Structures are given as structure tokens and as C-alpha cells.
Amino acid sequence: MLGLLSRRPPGRRFRTGRSSVTAGVVALAIACLAAGLCGCSWSENHDAEIKAAEAGYGPLYEHYAAMAIADMAVEPGALEIGARIFAATCARCHGAGGRGTIGIPDLTDQDWLFAGTPEGIEATILSGRIAMMPALAASIGGEEGIAAMVAYVRSLGGHDADPGAVEQGRARFASVCAVCHGADAKGNKVLGAPDLTDDIWLFAGTPEFIADGLRSGRSSQMPGHAGLLGERQVHLVAAYVYSLSLLRSDRAARDAGNRPGG
Ligand code: HEC
Numbered sequence: 001m002l003g004l005l006s007r008r009p010p011g012r013r014f015r016t017g018r019s020s021v022t023a024g025v026v027a028l029a030i031a032c033l034a035a036g037l038c039g040c041s042w043s044e045n046h047d048a049e050i051k052a053a054e055a056g057y058g059p060l061y062e063h064y065a066a067m068a069i070a071d072m073a074v075e076p077g078a079l080e081i082g083a084r085i086f087a088a089t090c091a092r093c094h095g096a097g098g099r100g101t102i103g104i105p106d107l108t109d110q111d112w113l114f115a116g117t118p119e120g121i122e123a124t125i126l127s128g129r130i131a132m133m134p135a136l137a138a139s140i141g142g143e144e145g146i147a148a149m150v151a152y153v154r155s156l157g158g159h160d161a162d163p164g165a166v167e168q169g170r171a172r173f174a175s176v177c178a179v180c181h182g183a184d185a186k187g188n189k190v191l192g193a194p195d196l197t198d199d200i201w202l203f204a205g206t207p208e209f210i211a212d213g214l215r216s217g218r219s220s221q222m223p224g225h226a227g228l229l230g231e232r233q234v235h236l237v238a239a240y241v242y243s244l245s246l247l248r249s250d251r252a253a254r255d256a257g258n259r260p261g262g
């Protein structure tokens, strides 16, 4: 394992010595327990997987470590390895095709909570991300304020809502919510605060889900994988993730009768 991780090319930013590997695994285990998301002894399995991968793919990792993520994202060999890492490590949360579920983002939709550039995606996978919204019922006038805010948020997503309630919600949004979601409600990628105008939902866009989030708050965590995978496997799986959103946009362009690049 150390053999693979210590032969890193010069100029990469992340240290992957033994202590940071151990610390990363411990931090990840704590993060998972805190999130109540995993009950399996996967760190042992992963040690074995990394050893196997090292035996099978060592020289390939060398090759791909020096390659840009955007180039790997259209290279079948890199994508095959990235897809394997994704299946073994990421699919249990993000789903086999990366489409996510309630509270777990869809990685295929080009709607990014955090930076969706190749570097941003790689940083998310290496170091993890935390997003948090406090309970806000008290700040917006209790249940009545929640009803108005739900109407406003629904209207942002293009849904019909009572105009009086929408106006009441709009005024409070500017003073309570805009600080994180932006005055235009288009979100903040540093905080992981979602765009509320695109009708794409991390949780669900029903009135009940929106109200529940305002009552109880929301918080999500993507565990950092630098320690578990090492930076080279992260580099490859980042390319696979980046390719998922490219595929989707290619398809959308074709559906619109508008071939990419043409
Ligand atoms: C324990 C569950 C879990 C695992 C395992 C996991 N993720 Fe995540 N991931 C999440 C959650 C939850 C978020 C949203 C975090 C937030 O909003 O703060 C997330 C966010 C992300 C994002 C950011 C999406 C965006 O819209 O900006 C990327 C990229 C990502 N994960 C990729 C991966 C990859 C690649 C792996 C495997 C190496 C992986 N994840 C493993 C739960 C997980």
C-alpha cells in the first residue's frame, strides 16, 4: 500500500504517508458513525482491495497520475478503473449509476452543490465536504412563517403557490436565507447551499420535505477518501465522476438535435 502511495509525482498537493492514511481512515470511520451511514467492516476489505489493485494496476496508476482529469474522462482505460473504484467505494451511497437518493446528490446531473470543475470534484473526494442548515422555524415566525416560506421556495422552483404567501416568504427570504442561498436563491458552492431555483432537489421538493427541513434543519457529509483510497485512485474516480456529468450533457445535446462540438 505504501509502495503505491509514496511514489507520488512531484507537485501534487496531498500527503499520503502512513499516518495520514491511518488518520484518514479513522476520521472517515468517525464521520460514517456520526452520519449513521455504515455498519460494515469495509476498511479491512479496502486494504485488501488496494493491495490487489496495486498488484494489477501499479504502472497504470503511474501513467494516469500524470494525466489531466478532463482527458481521462474520455479515455476508456481510465474510466474502466475509475468505474471499478466507484462500484467498490462510492456506489453504496451514491447508487450504482451515481444517481443518488434523498440526501445523497445525483452525480450525473451537472447540478453541483460544491465546485463541479475537475479540480473541485477531486477536492471533494479527497477531503470530503460538510453542509449544514440550522433549524429556522423560530427565525421565520413559526408554522405560519414556514407555510409562507414553503410557498416562496415552491414558486422559485416554478410551482404554483398562493401569491400572498409567496410575497410574505420573499421578504423573509432576503433577511434570513439569502446569506447562505444568495439573494437570487441560486445557492453557494462554498457552503454546499443548494440552488433553490432549478427544481433539482437534494432532499425532495414537496411542501412536506421543504417544511421539515426548515423545522429541523439539514446536514450532510461526504466523507473524505484521501486516506482510504490514496490520491491516485481518487484521481481516477474523479475522472469517472466527471465523465458521468459529461455523458448526461452529451445526451441532452443530442436530444436537442444539437451534436456537441457541432
Ligand atoms: C457514506 C456515504 C458516501 C460515500 C461512501 C461517498 N459519498 Fe459522495 N457524498 C455523500 C453525501 C451525503 C454528499 C453530499 C455532501 C454535502 O451536501 O455536504 C456527497 C457529495 C459528493 C460529491 C459532491 C456532489 C456535488 O453536487 O457537489 C461528489 C463529487 C461525491 N460525493 C463523490 C463521491 C465519490 C467519488 C465517492 C467514492 C470515492 C463518494 N462520493 C463516496 C455521501 C457519500
Ligand code: HEC
Binding pocket: 131, 132, 133, 134, 136, 140, 149, 153, 173, 176, 177, 178, 179, 180, 181, 191, 192, 193, 194, 196, 200, 201, 202, 203, 204, 205, 210, 213, 214, 218, 219, 220
Ligand atoms: C447557514 C446557511 C443557511 C441558511 C441561513 C439557510 N440555508 Fe437552506 N440550506 C443550507 C445548506 C448548506 C443546505 C444543504 C443541507 C444539506 O446538504 O444537508 C440547505 C438546504 C436547503 C433546502 C433543501 C434544498 C434541496 O435541494 O433539497 C431548502 C429548501 C432550503 N435550504 C431553504 C432555505 C430557506 C427557505 C432558508 C431561510 C428560511 C434557508 N434555507 C436558510 C444553508 C442554509
